[in-house]
Amino acid sequence: EKNFFLVAGPCVVESEELIMEVADKVSGICKRLGIPYVFKSSYRKANRTSANSFTGIGDETALQLVKKVGETYGLPTTSDIHAHDEAAPAAKYVDILQIPAFLCRQTDLLIAAAETGKVVNVKKGQFLSGPSMKFAVDKILKAGNEKIILTERGTTFGYQDLVVDYRNIPWMQEHGAPVVMDCTHSLQQPNQTSGVTGGNPQMIGTVAKAAIAAGADGLFIETHPNPGVAKSDGANMLRLDLLEGLLEQLVKLRKAVL
């Protein structure tokens, strides 16, 4: 019996205390529920809407903390990279390099990530179809790396909304890679006049359940003990204390799907 896997953590490494707390709670829940768990937290936010937004506590410091989480809890870890020259340094600390959706067509970045030999998780651009992700996969394969994950995180739907097209799950699985649904970013409300991306966290359960039913191999859920004070993506992260109940439901659903 094969469960889905979970990629989860706070959007950005705010402090050691925060990421340890989240990893501790989530790894406990996942162990109990038999869910393979990958710890995720960004060491830097490189494409915030506004120049005034928080971008991180320092790349090296944040990456070392992510690594420490992995070692402490025996978890694989992941973080996103934003330029070709970040691939090799980040690969020293994390197991999976995540390519942001806006950057999924940047050939140099994909190749640099591929050449580290780490798993590469490419988020589908908001402007791309699932079938077109074949070309991202091909770029990574051509660079000699077959460890690829693809992630759906919603598609442009007017300026201030995203829509999740679940057809992308089977479409992207045809490329031979496991497909993850990003249940939190896909509920973002971009292009707000405030310069702060909005969200719709009460829909996370709906997105996650539909994804599991549609056959997703993994889920990506950003979570924080108190999203209201989070330094990035506070509007769409799941409150940490809601995670366990949701995962229990999803495990039950997964069994019915297989």
Add this chain to the structure above:
Amino acid sequence: EKNFFLVAGPCVVESEELIMEVADKVSGICKRLGIPYVFKSSYRKANRTSANSFTGIGDETALQLVKKVGETYGLPTTSDIHAHDEAAPAAKYVDILQIPAFLCRQTDLLIAAAETGKVVNVKKGQFLSGPSMKFAVDKILKAGNEKIILTERGTTFGYQDLVVDYRNIPWMQEHGAPVVMDCTHSLQQPNQTSGVTGGNPQMIGTVAKAAIAAGADGLFIETHPNPGVAKSDGANMLRLDLLEGLLEQLVKLRKAVL
């Protein structure tokens, strides 16, 4: 334990033989699986893309055949109406009046349907949000009818594609009506240069499973023994012999969701 209900049948009443065959098979499957079943077939197609497309065998004849199906198999029945003056005549034959998506804002039509006292099933326009369907519900309630169903059938996504936004299931349930997912029309590919709407029937299972997981109360699936020769919507109906296997999976999924 409450199962989902199924609205199903061939897109249009092509012949007595066809609708009897479909009703016979589908009612047998649904009885076995404990799925409440509503037989659906249109007595007329009033908004075909092209003037050359088949529109029906005659309104009265077709409605009588739909009624006969209901009596023969002990099923509630439904068909769609297209103008206020069709509401009362159609209500003599069917139990549920379906309002087409393009027409969901036509106040006269909604009121005429409401005033028959029959159940009114309004399809959400391709141009409408789930929250906006509140105003359709209000028009029917104001006309004194509380028997309302709302159906999601996809939203305009570029000219030649539709996308299903599963957020509309919980959003429309907030209006106090059961919500149905139309698993076949939501896969249409409109605006084809041929004048014949295209489809994507291999995705019907994906749409149906995601809908059940997202909490849909019912499913709408057009089905035909041989979609390739169907006189309308051949490109997106489910082949009748595939229905049973799909429904078995969905019943299992439903139990995991409740």
Add this chain to the structure above:
Amino acid sequence: EKNFFLVAGPCVVESEELIMEVADKVSGICKRLGIPYVFKSSYRKANRTSANSFTGIGDETALQLVKKVGETYGLPTTSDIHAHDEAAPAAKYVDILQIPAFLCRQTDLLIAAAETGKVVNVKKGQFLSGPSMKFAVDKILKAGNEKIILTERGTTFGYQDLVVDYRNIPWMQEHGAPVVMDCTHSLQQPNQTSGVTGGNPQMIGTVAKAAIAAGADGLFIETHPNPGVAKSDGANMLRLDLLEGLLEQLVKLRKAVL
């Protein structure tokens, strides 16, 4: 030298005084500027978002007033119809029957309008492409009427916005009909939670100028002396006193395009 024509007036016939005032002002401006002018006002609003919205002062009364405007100022007139049985009665009073965008695929309505022998102006559905309007044209031609106008009024772009695709002007001209840009409805903001469609009237000039440059044959502009108190579409009509300056610019632009 061939100027563009103008279809303009207040959204709905609120009173004799209002429509006479608008017709008087606009016909004076158009005479001076050499713009053929068609007076437009709806005798009824049949698809308001909310059941509580104003729908008219009575069909017959409103149609008679529209006719009176035409006779008083020597203008052709137009109003929209919403069901097949409105075509013949409305045709007694107006010169051009307008088919609402939501209804542009309703075959019965198109045929009933065509059979009156009046000019039929079909608005492109928010869910349709310009090339697909060929099928609406064909339905009217097949009913024996060659007097057809097509109108662009924006396309669904997320739930709460419309976008104008100017490619539709040349695309629809290929169907052999003059093409009108509806400069006010194309700026609507639908699906507002208030149940009242929003608007963006400060962009009317941008839409109108781009349309003339792209070769539109006519413009449709709803105008009202005081949109803030209008009983329908107050959020997107042009203030009447701004019309003259805009039309002067557009006439100059038109000359540069020819």
Add this chain to the structure above:
Amino acid sequence: EKNFFLVAGPCVVESEELIMEVADKVSGICKRLGIPYVFKSSYRKANRTSANSFTGIGDETALQLVKKVGETYGLPTTSDIHAHDEAAPAAKYVDILQIPAFLCRQTDLLIAAAETGKVVNVKKGQFLSGPSMKFAVDKILKAGNEKIILTERGTTFGYQDLVVDYRNIPWMQEHGAPVVMDCTHSLQQPNQTSGVTGGNPQMIGTVAKAAIAAGADGLFIETHPNPGVAKSDGANMLRLDLLEGLLEQLVKLRKAVL
């Protein structure tokens, strides 16, 4: 009297012969018509759909050729950059650094470009609204550079089409920067199954005229003597021999708009 400016050239530096030919023809036409002309050609294509597509003849070589064009014909020049570490090297050769649409939210890239002191031309992402480009402008201003151009190049409209929203011209002008319409990329047809982006070059005139009418300060038009054999974007470039007639029309239109 202030004319619009033109950014034009072949998509990518294929050879010295090609770029000299284009610069020679276009600079002659622009001189005659009083259009300020900026020569554009990419020294590298970093985000081709497919890994098998042509990416350039070598960065240094291509940049030197672009510079030579500028010196030979007395033209300012521009090329796009794709990562922060390309900004300073490219700035040695060109006058305007262009930020690709997919990358318009990459803070590091915007800052690196800004810090060269060159003009920075940011293309609006296919997923961004015009008002949101304020935040890109702010990032550049904050880095001490006020020489900013913004370019509209179409917005995601379903998977395989883009739509140009002309409201973005006045919206982006509110940010205090001149606004350019990219008349060729905005007609791309992305996400084709072939892995080669499609196009719609017969609509270039429509896009360009609507843009001038809507008040665009500049136009961006990729052009090639023989788009059919071009090594990139062959499907949407304008045939070089069609440019002069189009520009003549546009100059006439511009005069009518001012």
